[in-house]
Amino acid sequence: MLSNYEKLSEIWREKFMQLDQSTFARKLLGVRLEKEQVLFSYFGRNYRINRFNGEISGESKSVPDAKLKLLFYNLFWYSKEGAKLSGHWVPFRQVKNASPFGPAFETHVLKPFARTFNGQLANLEEAAEKLGGTKLRQGDAGYQISSFDCIPIQFLFWDGDDEFEAQANILFDYSVTDFIHVESTVSLASDGVARLAEEAGLQVIGNF
Missing domain, CATH: 3.30.310 (TATA-Binding Protein)
Structure with a gap:
């Protein structure tokens, strides 16, 4: 049986697939688009999202659980156009x-x-x-x-x-x-x- 985090992660994976990937790659520092993957890092560890199905994976020491995947999807979904740091x-x-x-x-x-x-x-x-x-x-x-x-x-x-x-x-x-x-x-x-x-x-x- 899927946990609540796993169920939510699946919902957000589908929402991720609705996004314009070139838009969030442009507005988010450190996010890179390759032919088949979205690449980014989180606290020094590298992750990738399959551009065609939204699945998230990481390196051997950074395999993301459902809770972490949910956090990643939230970054791409909630980041605003023109977002920038205030320095405050x-x-x-x-x-x-x-x-x-x-x-x-x-x-x-x-x-x-x-x-x-x-x-x-x-x-x-x-x-x-x-x-x-x-x-x-x-x-x-x-x-x-x-x-x-x-x-x-x-x-x-x-x-x-x-x-x-x-x-x-x-x-x-x-x-x-x-x-x-x-x-x-x-x-x-x-x-x-x-x-x-x-x-x-x-x-x-x-x-x-």
């Missing part, structure tokens, strides 16, 4: 229409991020470098990392000590919802934390 970075709660999801984002994304890398500052920095991150001045460790090439995200971390617990924040460009649905930004953040943990050889502490 905001925490999740200030992303357009994100405020209702703010408390859950704090609990299920930011706290696991902070707990996972508490006392692991060097490992976090090394992991961010592996993902092509650009070092920032904020935090004990702050890096800007591309999820999709068109959607960079800033991951900020302050390590804990005897008096204070580790703290973390994740910033988005204010125009992120011109590229993808607001609910999908939560997946971008949690996937980024998971990839950082994976590259650092750590298990995420907490549930997304």
Whole structure:
């Protein structure tokens, strides 16, 4: 029996096939059209979509599950014509229409991020470098990392000590919802934390 994510993914595969592929390839940085495939990357891993049936596949370490496929289809469907980054970075709660999801984002994304890398500052920095991150001045460790090439995200971390617990924040460009649905930004953040943990050889502490 198909899971709900698998059923939704199939619906969105069919919606993807309705799109003008040359249009989204033009407006989304890092998306490339080849004769039979749409090529793109996500947190440093390469994926492709068959242009004739909409099926998504990846490399041996990046075989996408139904939930991830759904995220990919959402990028192509929701990206707006003329979408561009504003250069104005905001925490999740200030992303357009994100405020209702703010408390859950704090609990299920930011706290696991902070707990996972508490006392692991060097490992976090090394992991961010592996993902092509650009070092920032904020935090004990702050890096800007591309999820999709068109959607960079800033991951900020302050390590804990005897008096204070580790703290973390994740910033988005204010125009992120011109590229993808607001609910999908939560997946971008949690996937980024998971990839950082994976590259650092750590298990995420907490549930997304």
